[in-house]
Amino acid sequence: xxxxxxxxxxxxxxxxxxxxxxxxxxxxxxxxxxxxxxxxxxxxxxxxxxxxxxxxxxxxxxxxxxxxxxxxxxxxxxxxxxxxxxxxxxxxxxxxxxxxxxxxxxxxxxxxxxxxxxxxxxxxxxxxxxxxxxxxxxxxxxxxxxxxxxxxxxxxxxxxxxxxxxxxxxxxxxxxxxxxxxxxxxxxxxxxxxxxxxxxxxxxxxxxxxxxxxxxxxxxxxxxxxxxxxxxxxxxxxxxxxxxxxxxxxxxxxxxxxxxxxxxxxxxxxxxxxxxxxxxxxxxxxxxxxxxxxxxxxxxxxxxxxxxxxxxxxxxxxxxxxxxxxxxxxxxxxxxxxxxxxxx
Ligand code: ASP
Numbered sequence: 001x002x003x004x005x006x007x008x009x010x011x012x013x014x015x016x017x018x019x020x021x022x023x024x025x026x027x028x029x030x031x032x033x034x035x036x037x038x039x040x041x042x043x044x045x046x047x048x049x050x051x052x053x054x055x056x057x058x059x060x061x062x063x064x065x066x067x068x069x070x071x072x073x074x075x076x077x078x079x080x081x082x083x084x085x086x087x088x089x090x091x092x093x094x095x096x097x098x099x100x101x102x103x104x105x106x107x108x109x110x111x112x113x114x115x116x117x118x119x120x121x122x123x124x125x126x127x128x129x130x131x132x133x134x135x136x137x138x139x140x141x142x143x144x145x146x147x148x149x150x151x152x153x154x155x156x157x158x159x160x161x162x163x164x165x166x167x168x169x170x171x172x173x174x175x176x177x178x179x180x181x182x183x184x185x186x187x188x189x190x191x192x193x194x195x196x197x198x199x200x201x202x203x204x205x206x207x208x209x210x211x212x213x214x215x216x217x218x219x220x221x222x223x224x225x226x227x228x229x230x231x232x233x234x235x236x237x238x239x240x241x242x243x244x245x246x247x248x249x250x251x252x253x254x255x256x257x258x259x260x261x262x263x264x265x266x267x268x269x270x271x272x273x274x275x276x277x278x279x280x281x282x283x284x285x286x287x288x289x290x291x292x293x294x295x296x297x298x299x300x301x302x303x304x305x306x307x308x309x310x311x312x313x314x315x316x317x318x319x320x321x322x323x324x325x326x327x328x329x330x331x332x333x334x335x336x337x338x339x340x341x342x343x344x
Pocket of ligand 1: 013015016058059060089090091092093116117118
């Protein structure tokens with residue numbers, strides 16, 4: 001008899017395990033036992049389960065790169081014994097954490113599925129049960145003795161997304177996430193349907209590598225009509241600044257005022273990379289398409305193409321933390337490392 005898959009659940013917090021605090025009436029994280037007791041169906045799944053919980057489960061607004069490190073370490077320490085991982089996490093910053101984890105693990109060949117919920121597990125209308133049960137089922141699916149999915153994903157409201165392509169789109173709908181520039185990887189209906197054309201194929205010959213993100217001296221600047229020289233100068237003169245993500249308009253366009261371009265140019269001359277990404281939810285930066293991006297291309301902005309903000313932030317931190325990328329941020333940023341950016 002073949003062995004059933006072993007799935008490790010990593011509980012970090014989020015609405016899924018929250019209850020109302022009787023003093024403040026605000027939602028607060030509770031321990032995993034509370035979730036487990038609310039889903040007796042977990043005992044009937046066709047896999048064995050093990051759980052590791054954060055000692056103090058977090059609302060994901062409190063999650064920072066130290067917690068990404070903690071999640072990656074748990075995965076690393078348990079990699080050989082688990083067939084797949086399910087990370088329970090608040091939806092607010094789930095796309096950031098899951099994108100970061102996708103960069104931190106190179107040559108992953110097992111599923112790491114993030115999920116959570118919009119309503120707590122104890123709520124009658126909760127979405128937590130479906131999200132969690134299906135995320136575990138997806139993590140346990142095998143084909144020819146190998147995991148069906150071998151990448152970092154988010155499963156939410158019947159859809160499986162590549163994590164580093166997602167963004168949180170709603171605080172009200174059960175469908176909290178979308179992946180506007182990349183198709184879904186799988187869908188849950190009467191059956192689980194996988195879309196092979198979108199799923200990453202793990203490399204057989206490369207070694208698994210876990211890397212840390214320790215350099216997060218970056219800034220995310222969103223342009224708006226009326227942004228002044230003084231505001232931008234202050235932001236770009238942040239002490240120890242090592243990278244800039246610039247959220248521009250449309251297909252990567254920005255003002256053509258001399259003060260604006262000069263500030264960007266002097267930042268680049270200090271060796272600080274500046275990435276051009278779009279504020280649009282869907283579509284891509286196309287440097288040089290409009291007159292308002294020609295100079296950005298000429299002075300050497302990095303082309304963020306169709307990457308999400310969440311992925312751009314974590315990818316830049318990752319590249320700034322990795323020795324191999326020293327002096328080559330542009331080259332590494334503009335190519336796909338984990339399927340996070342379209343190459344054209
Ligand atoms: N505030 C919660 C969190 O991100 C929201 C959620 O889980 O959906 O932890």
